[in-house]
Amino acid sequence: MKAFFLIVTILASTLLPTSGVQSENARRLFSDLILKAGDEDALIDQLAETGDPYVIDLVAAVRIGGLLQDPVTPDKLIISLDNQYAYLLGGETFTGDPASLDKVRASRSLRKKFSRVVSLIELASPDYQARAEAAIKIGASQKEEFLPELRKRIDTQPTNTLKEAFREALSLSLLKNGTDAEKLEAIEALGDLSSVSGRDFLKTAREAYAQDESAKQYLAACDTALKKIESHEKRVEFIGTLFRGLSTGSVLLIVSYGLAITFGLMGVINMAHGEFIAIGAYTVYVVQNQFAKIFEPGTFGFETYFLWSLPFAFLVPAILGALMERGVIRFLYNRPLESLLATWGISMIIQQAIRLIFGAANVQVTTPEWISGSFELFGASMTYNRLAVIIFSVVVIFMTWVLLRRTNLGLQIRATMQNRNMASNLGIPARKINMLTFAYGSGLAGLAGAFLSQIGNVGASMGQAYIVDSFMVVVIGGVGNLVGAAISSMGIGMVDQLLQPVLGPVMGKISVLIAIILFLQWKPGGLFPSRSRSLDD
């Protein structure tokens, strides 16, 4: 651990001259340049050759007036960082009065050269992501001076992504600076690379060619390239929508799966379902606070809090659900409408109790490092927490399937849900089964809350936003059918995400609700209606 901290400290302080032994060369060259001790062009070339990222910081320091000079000893440059003053060479701290120092300014021509050096160093950045971005930026600037540099570096790039980025940058630049043949090649290359940043340049080029009768060939090439880029963008957008739909659907799924059990299987209209979601989220909050007391926030130990909180997020609502079933629900199995009213009362009580205990404002749940951030898939950006929800929803489906279809308890649950009296006649402890099933459904709601705490706000009424949607999912899926609930939540999530870009979030949601009502005209029993010979089902 100590070694880890040491490394972090060193990394954090590389900006200060005291620690950067490797930067000594760059620092000396820089100092010479500023103090005009030697041939400027030769020094600039040497500085660029160092490839030292520290130069970027130095140039930035000059720009913001962070490079200073003591009038007494003008040949010793002083650099200021975070109100600490140190000599550029050697790195000793400057102990005099900072107010007595003069700011060093670079001449216009030197600044221009510096910016070139910075670009070149960025082009060689050890961070591949930054290097690719720098290449595109330089290409988009279409400055002729970088053309040879880009050309020189393409083949030496270590990865394909980088090679493509450099080719894209080169093509962007060639669009303006190349010969006619090179221009044509560049247009085609931009199309092949589906360069999004090249689109505007291609459009401008196309307009110019459209004026010129003799450039039909170029015009056609531009059109093909633009079409390619457009189709690529559409594909990316489609994949993005697909992913967002999948993740919205997964959120709906884990939120409504508990309800599919309590409402769908047991026939209890649990209006307090949303509050069990909130309880799950608050359980995560409590566990997080306990972890924060033991571990420093940001450490490995603290980062794992979310995993440890999951069993609690299941158990706490499950126990409360079991109590609720024993105390209230069991009197109302034959009166579904009244179970709606009683659970609504319970939901009010829980909501207000949460407000009294944790305050009315939303609470802060930190997302661990390992599920924040995003990655790219086929050009579409996806966040890890959304991916985690998708994976988790699959786990929930699997877990429930195993419980219901592959265990003895599951058999008893299904028997009891089909016919309570018949099941207890056959020796199944129906009371216990009722309680366990309700507890399981409530526990799933709690788990949903745990995941929602990672992607949304945690407040006492957080569950209310999902309750209407969850009921819709269960009704559309076909009451009592868990597969139906899974399919319908994915379907609703997809439709929601497809409509949202077109209609906006609110109108999209309203259209989904209207679509659901119309869907029930066509299939009143949902996707998978329960078959029964009883008349009043």
Add this chain to the structure above:
Amino acid sequence: MIKSKTFFSPENLAFIVLGVFVVVVMPVLNCLPVDNPLHLSTFQLSVWGKYLCYAVLAMSLNFVWGYTGLLCLAQNLFFSLGGYAFGMYLMLMIGPDPVYNSALPDFMDFLGYQKLPAHWVPFENFWFAIGAVMWVPGLLAFIFGYLAFRSRIKGVYFSILTQALTYAASLLFFRNDTTFGGNNGFTDFKTILGYSLRDPETMRAIFIASGLLMVFTYFLISWLLSTKLGKVQQAIRDSENRVLFSGYSTLSFKLLIFTLSAAIAGLAGALYVPQAGIINPSEMVPSKGLDVVVWVALGGRGSKWGPIIGAVVVNLLKSWATRAYPESWLIILGAIFVFVVIFMPNGIVGLPAQFKALRKKWSKQPEPSST
């Protein structure tokens, strides 16, 4: 079930007394000089006026739920739609305001409207607005009801769908670009039919109108229940399939009842708005729809008095508890709810019968047998 044998049943006579008290006595008390101990202030009168509107709302829900078995969670939506329709008229009666110097409602000036949207124009007419108060919710109920009843959606599913309808509508009204004032809704009303809403006389007239609406609704529902329609209606509640197999089209009966109850709720909403002085989408959120259900359940559903008692008791309790126990009011309400559902299935109105049954049980078995 309570049968309405004659018009002069004790139940109806008691209601006539209540009606006279509300329509005559309370306004008279309001007319008394301020220093008289029996004086009822205009503020209190308008609070009671709001309760009367709630009572009518509860009666309209009781009509569909208590007597037909359709638990509608969109009753507050119909109430708010009536309120919005009448609120549109009241907004147009405000007249030019000094800030924007235009006759448009303030929020429209704010959003940069140059002229009144076409669907607002007819609301300058009072009678059109009164008509809209009934037909707008009625039409929505008709369309929704037709779709729902046609595909035999009933019981819990009907409740859930009506809740979804309410949710969708509230989302729509929370938006700014639907020309209904967004979050803030309508407020700052000034005049009605040329009379200032600050005058006690105007408020008294609106209060009397609310009282009359309650009396009218009571007798309308009583009369309907005594007709064949009412019999079919209650038969649908008790066993819809038998009614269906007897050759009745339950669709048209349910549709008529649902539409009528929505129109009544709309009227209640219209009278509520000038007395509350505001209408906004928070009246439309799904939880308000459940509140109405609480009133009816607590008072006693399927009874004529139940919804009135429930609406007044819960709201009195609310206004007292939100002052005395602001933090735990929701807990109290929730607990009452659970208690009522489990221990008082017939609500307050059903309590005497429940006690009677208990006493009978005890007198029959003075000592519980030890088996």
